[in-house]
Amino acid sequence: MYEKNGEKYFVVDSHMHYWDASPENWVPGAEQYAKGWIECFHAYQSLGPAETHWSIEHFQKYSEADLMKDLFEDGHVDVAIAQPTYLKEWYTEGFNTTERNGQLLRNHPDKFRLNTRFDPRDGEAGMREFERNVEEWKPLGAKLYTAEWNGDSRGFKLSDPECYKFLERAQELGIRNIHIHKGPTIWPLDKDAFDVSDVDKAATTFQGLNFIVEHVGLPRIEDFCFMATQEPNVYAGLSVVLGGLMHARPRFFAKVMGELLFWVGEDKMTFGSDYAIWEPKWQVEGLVDWDYPEGHDYDDYPRLGVDGKKKILGLNAAKLYDIPVPAELQLSGDSPAAQDDAELVNREVAQA
Numbered sequence: 001m002y003e004k005n006g007e008k009y010f011v012v013d014s015h016m017h018y019w020d021a022s023p024e025n026w027v028p029g030a031e032q033y034a035k036g037w038i039e040c041f042h043a044y045q046s047l048g049p050a051e052t053h054w055s056i057e058h059f060q061k062y063s064e065a066d067l068m069k070d071l072f073e074d075g076h077v078d079v080a081i082a083q084p085t086y087l088k089e090w091y092t093e094g095f096n097t098t099e100r101n102g103q104l105l106r107n108h109p110d111k112f113r114l115n116t117r118f119d120p121r122d123g124e125a126g127m128r129e130f131e132r133n134v135e136e137w138k139p140l141g142a143k144l145y146t147a148e149w150n151g152d153s154r155g156f157k158l159s160d161p162e163c164y165k166f167l168e169r170a171q172e173l174g175i176r177n178i179h180i181h182k183g184p185t186i187w188p189l190d191k192d193a194f195d196v197s198d199v200d201k202a203a204t205t206f207q208g209l210n211f212i213v214e215h216v217g218l219p220r221i222e223d224f225c226f227m228a229t230q231e232p233n234v235y236a237g238l239s240v241v242l243g244g245l246m247h248a249r250p251r252f253f254a255k256v257m258g259e260l261l262f263w264v265g266e267d268k269m270t271f272g273s274d275y276a277i278w279e280p281k282w283q284v285e286g287l288v289d290w291d292y293p294e295g296h297d298y299d300d301y302p303r304l305g306v307d308g309k310k311k312i313l314g315l316n317a318a319k320l321y322d323i324p325v326p327a328e329l330q331l332s333g334d335s336p337a338a339q340d341d342a343e344l345v346n347r348e349v350a351q352a
Helices: 031-045 056-060 063-073 100-109 120-137 161-172 198-206 221-228 242-245 250-263 280-289 306-320 336-351
Strands: 003-005 005-008 011-017 079-082 110-115 141-144 177-181 210-214 233-237
Touching: 003 280, 005 233, 011 306, 031 056, 063 100, 063 280, 079 100, 079 306, 079 336, 100 110, 120 161, 120 280, 161 198, 177 198, 198 210, 221 233, 221 250, 242 280, 242 336, 280 306
Parallel strands: 011 079, 079 110, 141 177, 177 210, 210 233
Antiparallel strands: 003 005
């Protein structure tokens, strides 16, 4: 729990990882891709404050103890949602699998929620694996990497008929939160595979699912915003927005946040540190302190107050994942934001 100026913030890091990109895990013959991938990630870390940069050796494989300290002891995080990214074309045991994240859940059940994944290109075998993971881990969400390589394929779309079968099954199994990586290109993946256009059709078709678009499609911010404003079940995942822009590009960060607040709104924005690219501590503290830079360039954007920051840092994700929030960390019942939430819930109940 983070406290500043008498305000207490319940923090849910809804997008973090526990990976192994050490050379011992590189697939023979694919070393250039395994090495290039993690070096590209490491280069992104340079967008954060200098004192938070890691050596490449530590970045390739950090320990569980490192993770627990960075997130929960130093990073102000109350609950973290572990997201998988398999990349088994390049990493022998996978880069960041459901099972690896499961170690965290088993060792610290009060600190983590675990998501799984699926890849529609894996066919029936992939469907069985997905069902087994849901049975074993009881996740409420799945992370999809539409640009991931799989055999001769270098990507898939949410709108593909094969993907629809998995989304349908996810809905049946009680998976309701679909996180999709849609943002900056990472070498050697293809830029076009990160486009957000396939989210629109899937979100309209599967209205029982929430689509959390991680990295908000950057640099396609306008495309994302115009799509997300019309789709009530599309959310803005702020991983990379905060870590990649808040420190290194503060004026561009203000523009992106302004567009998101104007079109998408503070009720549909979630905090994600994208650990271990960036540590959560400076991101949480930075967002709590954040306001638009001086000047008239931002006059037509909505302001972000304390209640809005509490929603983004944890309360929105807590709703999506049924995470209990202590009473003293919820919005006060007489605040305008809390009243707006109550009206929204009442409308949803009435429509149901």
